[in-house]
Amino acid sequence: MGGFFGVVSKGSCIMDLFFGTDYHSHLGTYVGGMAVCNEETGFDRSIHRITNKQFRSQLESAAARMKGSIGIGCISDTDPQPLLVCSRLGNYAITTVGRINNKDELVQKALADGHAQFLELSSNRGVNETELVASLINEKTTIEEGIRHAQEMIDGSMSVLIATKDGIYAARDLVGRTPVVIGMKEDALCASFESHAYLNLGYHTLKELGPAEVVFITADGIEPKLPPLPKKRMCAFMWTYYGYPTANYEGVNVEASRNRCGQMLAENDKDKNIRVDYVGGIPDSGTAAAIGYANASGVPFARPFIKYTPTWPRSFMPQNQNMRNQVAHMKLIAIDELIRDKSLLLVDDSIVRGTQMGETVDFLYESGAREVHVRPACPPVMYGCKYLNFSRSTSDMDLIARRCIVELEGGVPSDERVHVYADASTPEHAAMVERIREKLKFTTLSYPSVEMVSRSVQVPEDEICTYCWTGRE
Numbered sequence: 001m002g003g004f005f006g007v008v009s010k011g012s013c014i015m016d017l018f019f020g021t022d023y024h025s026h027l028g029t030y031v032g033g034m035a036v037c038n039e040e041t042g043f044d045r046s047i048h049r050i051t052n053k054q055f056r057s058q059l060e061s062a063a064a065r066m067k068g069s070i071g072i073g074c075i076s077d078t079d080p081q082p083l084l085v086c087s088r089l090g091n092y093a094i095t096t097v098g099r100i101n102n103k104d105e106l107v108q109k110a111l112a113d114g115h116a117q118f119l120e121l122s123s124n125r126g127v128n129e130t131e132l133v134a135s136l137i138n139e140k141t142t143i144e145e146g147i148r149h150a151q152e153m154i155d156g157s158m159s160v161l162i163a164t165k166d167g168i169y170a171a172r173d174l175v176g177r178t179p180v181v182i183g184m185k186e187d188a189l190c191a192s193f194e195s196h197a198y199l200n201l202g203y204h205t206l207k208e209l210g211p212a213e214v215v216f217i218t219a220d221g222i223e224p225k226l227p228p229l230p231k232k233r234m235c236a237f238m239w240t241y242y243g244y245p246t247a248n249y250e251g252v253n254v255e256a257s258r259n260r261c262g263q264m265l266a267e268n269d270k271d272k273n274i275r276v277d278y279v280g281g282i283p284d285s286g287t288a289a290a291i292g293y294a295n296a297s298g299v300p301f302a303r304p305f306i307k308y309t310p311t312w313p314r315s316f317m318p319q320n321q322n323m324r325n326q327v328a329h330m331k332l333i334a335i336d337e338l339i340r341d342k343s344l345l346l347v348d349d350s351i352v353r354g355t356q357m358g359e360t361v362d363f364l365y366e367s368g369a370r371e372v373h374v375r376p377a378c379p380p381v382m383y384g385c386k387y388l389n390f391s392r393s394t395s396d397m398d399l400i401a402r403r404c405i406v407e408l409e410g411g412v413p414s415d416e417r418v419h420v421y422a423d424a425s426t427p428e429h430a431a432m433v434e435r436i437r438e439k440l441k442f443t444t445l446s447y448p449s450v451e452m453v454s455r456s457v458q459v460p461e462d463e464i465c466t467y468c469w470t471g472r473e
């Protein structure tokens with residue numbers, strides 16, 4: 001997916017920009033970059049691949065060289081950024097987080113209108129999406145109008161930071177699927193995707209932007225440019241899986257929301273007479289919900305797997321799915337004493353394809369586990385995300401829930417039938433859950449409802465996006 005960070009300072013912005021961007025490293029594994037505006041020399045930019053080396057080591061020498069008081073940086077899972085743009089709106093640096101489903105159509109339209117050319121072609125991805133956003137912005141006569149125009153033209157989602165010589169425009173996507181938060185300290189303001197990114201740099205939270213809101217920030221303050229719109233669909237998966245435990249979205253902390261979800265899963269199991277020796281979480285994103293489950297149920301929490309962190313940085317994430325599965329397997333090391341002859345209840349953030357969870361459970365049985373009960377911290381994933389570029393994004397038919405529906409239906413079902421299976425109150429849904437359980441050889445399996453997820457993230461159901469579970473837009 002990716003994340004971004006921008007700083008406007010009365011002094012040098014470089015160190016805050018460097019560390020603030022680095023605190024987004026959990027959101028992407030492809031490229032990282034920074035662009036800084038210097039009053040004397042103009043813009044300076046550096047972009048590096050972070051597939052095998054972390055952002056900090058790759059951008060360290062650029063940070064030592066750069067000078068300036070206004071800058072933006074990003075971690076990107078898709079195209080190289082930030083980009084430097086010369087336009088009728090002036091020179092600026094731009095970085096984006098989002099997804100454009102109608103990219104080909106927008107590119108063809110821009111080319112047909114005769115006012116555009118695209119210089120940043122990424123191998124096998126074609127036109128750089130951030131350059132396309134800049135081209136759309138430049139169709140209008142002010143940057144804020146241009147941002148709104150771009151967002152309205154895009155099928156998908158788009159949050160944007162634009163650094164000019166005077167300050168930074170920060171814009172959240174039209175329905176607030178991803179966060180943008182403004183931080184402040186005595187001599188600087190920042191705009192950040194993640195709210196934890198600026199805390200150790202001395203900033204406090206000034207405000208979280210609403211859906212579609214656009215502001216302009218300088219070192220002296222914040223100037224509203226476009227007000228927020230009422231419709232909100234914050235991505236619920238940010239709390240469940242993607243967000244770092246220290247982040248807050250809509251003012252609600254990720255770790256605490258995962259704890260609450262685990263508590264609710266335990267309450268659901270209260271009358272089921274399930275006896276287990278330990279509750280464990282699949283690291284890292286299943287751990288907080290497992291702790292919540294253990295605390296609420298009174299069953300001891302244990303770590304039957306430990307992640308080998310010294311030589312497997314988060315950033316080593318091959319693009320190839322088979323290799324990713326292999327890496328995920330190699331990172332986790334099992335502890336025989338906590339597995340052999342034990343009944344375990346494992347909590348994971350979600351079950352998407354089912355491959356990793358299936359292999360994990362096979363391994364536990366091979367290692368002598370008696371029973372393996374599984375509790376994902378979100379409902380069955382039924383639809384691939386069409387709004388954000390998650391590295392976990394997948395075609396619908398790769399999802400284990402969909403494969404089970406095909407088996408139960410004896411063929412590919414209509415959209416209406418898939419909706420029936422997505423509805424947790426139907427017998428079809430129960431049959432699908434049972435088929436997933438059988439296929440992956442879990443002793444028991446139960447999921448939280450969407451309503452439980454909404455309660456755990458403390459945001460009303462109609463203000464969070466639940467499309468990947470419900471198909472509702």
Ligand code: SF4
Binds near residue numbers: 466
């Ligand atoms: S479809 Fe799922 S992953 Fe995508 S924005 Fe909505 S909740 Fe998030």
